Amino acid sequence: MKRTYEQLIQHHFADHTQMALLTGPRQVGKTTTSRSIQSKNNTYYFNWDDIEDRERILQGGQTIAAYIDIDRLRDTLPLIIFDEIHKYSQWKSFIKGFYDRYHTQCRILVTGSARLDVFKKGGDSLMGRYFYYRLHPLSVNELLNRAPSDTDIQKPLKIADTKFLNLLNWGGFPEPYLKQEQRFYNRWTRLRKQQLLREDIRELSNIQELGQLELLATLLQHQAGELTSYSTLAKKTRVSVDTIRRWIVTLESLYYCFSIRPWTKNITRSLLKEPKYYLWDWSQCTDKGARNENFIASHLLKAVHYWTDQGLGEYELYFLRDKDKREVDFLVSKNQKPWFMVEVKSSIKEKLSPTLAVFQKQLLLKHVFQVAMDGDYVDQDIFTLDKPTIVPAKTFLSQLV
Template sequence: MIVRRIKTQVVEALERQAAVALIGPRQVGKTTLAQDIAEERDALYLDLENPDDRAKLSNPGLFLKHYEDRLVVLDEIHRTPELFQSLRGIIDQGRRTGRFLVLGSASMDLLRQSGESLAGRIEYVDMQPLDVTEVDGGEGVYDRLWVRGGFPDSFLAGNDQDSLKRRTSFIRTYLERDIPQLGLRIPAETLRRLWTMLAHMQGAPVNASQLAAGLSVSAPTANKYIDLLVDLLLVRRLPPLFLNIGKRLMKSPRIYVRDSGLVHALLGIGDYDALAGHPVVGASWEGFVIENLLSVAPDGTQASFFRTSAGAEMDLVLDLPGRAGRWAIEIKRSVSTKPTKGFYQACEDLGPAKAFVIHAGTERSPLSKDAHAMGVLEMAQTLLQLA
């Protein structure tokens, strides 16, 4: 089993709060992690997709009274949102830390329900797919992580074909089962087309009108569908950074399908050779690097991008908490470390404490006093040290 860095965060949260919510997309490894913690703590584990386990909670107060001194893990709790009200009463009757660990794949529903009932009693931990700091860095491993994405079953599949089939099944399950179970009446084929269009647009500014025309829906409806994918932690809107510098700035957010493996599955890209010759290769790499860096960035980090009409551009701007300040990052899918002219122009506008060019190699080299070129692993490890 790959040791997940987030386990420490979950354990520490259980020491602080009565309830901890571990949220993230399906198949990201939440259940495996929770079962590992449950085994260490002699916890009660209930899978609420299992009818037998749901039946045990027909009277939650009475049933859970027998487990007052143990951690109780409730997997897929968004399937039974009515439980949140009961959990509040149970927690208040015997307030102690480490009472419940709840897991949910539908983050928006989980946040809404728990926010209504467990305010001040719950801490949220967001679980991401595997990143470059969590996998064994043998030959070709990081390229495999990029091609297959960070969902453990996909990354660990026996070959590229099996990995692609797993991701294709993942997409189908979301569209045909998970989203309808949330009570959302969205045609699966329409949402699939949107998701595929977003993969083609990886890293591009959001154009709701263009997307709406392709889907034969209104622009507000297209935005609502994108909101859904964002709330399910499947898509990221990266906002622009606004500065009062007297220059015209790009104002539309950029859109990314968060997992690179899902980008490739949506576009029918099965292996590294096919990806290397595909037009999305540069944008896919950019999204891969962004997700890896944000997964290790300290809590409180504000992420954005910067672009002016004159061509000054920075792919990722991190406003870090504490004294770290602002870091500016350009991402290049090449082993060349030479930054673009737009990089230097953006640095003049942004005035970052540090600037970096992240390339596809592993070599580190200085670009100037406060600017360096390095690979994605070293950059991720640098950010991890700030956490």
């Protein structure tokens, strides 16, 4: 399956000399995507989890350069892929040194199943040397096989009902989506969760209470989209609130879950609350309503990440709630200004929520949608609408990424 991100990374190397940092969850397709960017005879792949590759990396950049014969004249510059190198404690120094010495002789792609942007908090030694890209699971728009657009919103395009339902039920990770077989799905999800909560946690953190961490992951799975109570989670797992916060940050950094925070600007009687958490694999939500909401949340997060990574602006995803307990599921901002709002409903027959008009007036929002999961596709650009409207999910999601 050809991913949208292949063309995005290809355009990156055609236009820029900086490294590309490509991150995303385990099994989302980073290795397949990166290896398909250039021809195999001009692409060199080094995986930290491979013993021989690890030895070469530990010997230093000159060993890597000699191994690929970097001084040889070629028709195109070689692409060097460093996969999972974030597990090396000195990876930033290694990458910085290699880039500074050889960036005119090659193109460099760094991939990983943990967030590579976390080092920004302590100062970014790679500043000016990279652009950051976040690889997400499959989405409605990506299944439509459209070329990447230079604009954020695209024209609507119909997706087959079976493809839409399969994406909702099997999730957006390529293997289970393509296989669509229950026994394979059960084994795949169990193994992925074991690798993430056991192997990755052990390698990238000092957390010892793995059983309690697994319990926390299960609790987050069953309350996806709900307001978070750290104290309740702490009581159920028998650790402190501070520990819960640290563990959730770790789970976020390993792409198990993601957070959405409340928008508080320009909201009368805004309620400063903790974030909501959603799963990267929405198929793990057993409740139908929670899965629908997580499905839309994942599509919106993919969109704001993709648009931002592509340089179209600064996009963020929030939810809305005030002290009168009026709430809307999602708000997307563009360059720090509210842009469009989304409320998720299971049925097209549900009445339009009056809360949408309230928040639209307060925030001066341009577009307001109540997205119905079971609605039939309508061939109309919904981003031409300027009042709260019930729209089918198939139409809405086809206009994102």
